[in-house]
Amino acid sequence: MSTLAVYPGSFDPITNGHVDIIARGARLFDRIIVAILVNAEKAPLFTMDERVEIGREVFKPYKNVEIDTFNGLLVDYVERRGAQVIVRGLRAVSDFEFEFNMALMNQKLKPSIDTVFMMPAEQYTYISSRLIKEVFALGGRVEGLVPELVESRLRAKVVKQV
Ligand code: PNS
Numbered sequence: 001m002s003t004l005a006v007y008p009g010s011f012d013p014i015t016n017g018h019v020d021i022i023a024r025g026a027r028l029f030d031r032i033i034v035a036i037l038v039n040a041e042k043a044p045l046f047t048m049d050e051r052v053e054i055g056r057e058v059f060k061p062y063k064n065v066e067i068d069t070f071n072g073l074l075v076d077y078v079e080r081r082g083a084q085v086i087v088r089g090l091r092a093v094s095d096f097e098f099e100f101n102m103a104l105m106n107q108k109l110k111p112s113i114d115t116v117f118m119m120p121a122e123q124y125t126y127i128s129s130r131l132i133k134e135v136f137a138l139g140g141r142v143e144g145l146v147p148e149l150v151e152s153r154l155r156a157k158v159v160k161q162v
Pocket of ligand 1: 009010074103105106
């Protein structure tokens with residue numbers, strides 16, 4: 001049996017921490033679907049289309065990584081796609097409580113689906129989409145923290161706003 005995993009999230013924007021987890025997941029599972037939640041935030045920086053396009057471009061070299069979107073309950077989407085595993089990244093102890101509750105709730109909703117936690121490489125443990133947006137908006141450098149495509153798209157957004 002081949003194992004299909006779903007890595008869900010907002011990915012607004014995708015960071016090198018996410019990329020690291022997806023690359024690890026692509027080695028561990030036969031296939032991994034990066035599932036972007038529709039309408040996670042009321043005012044996302046990147047539209048859904050932009051996030052999908054960026055994800056597809058970044059993971060073009062990976063034949064077993066798919067970028068998709070989902071609505072509604074995550075476990076329903078995972079079941080619909082015939083996947084067995086939900087992947088979530090754990091960066092620090094501070095992530096644990098939220099992730100633990102979410103994994104247990106998902107287990108309660110669909111006991112046949114397992115959550116697998118993966119750690120990114122140490123250099124990515126402090127990166128989050130929220131911090132990237134804040135630092136970039138205030139003129140800080142995010143080089144090496146996000147894919148180059150994200151960096152250029154962030155720059156284009158700032159230019160547009162000026
Ligand atoms: O990138 P994020 O914001 O940490 O991702 C959170 C996400 C999308 C994984 C979570 O909000 C989610 O699964 N939402 C879908 C709705 C759902 O199933 N909620 C119950 C989860 S216990």
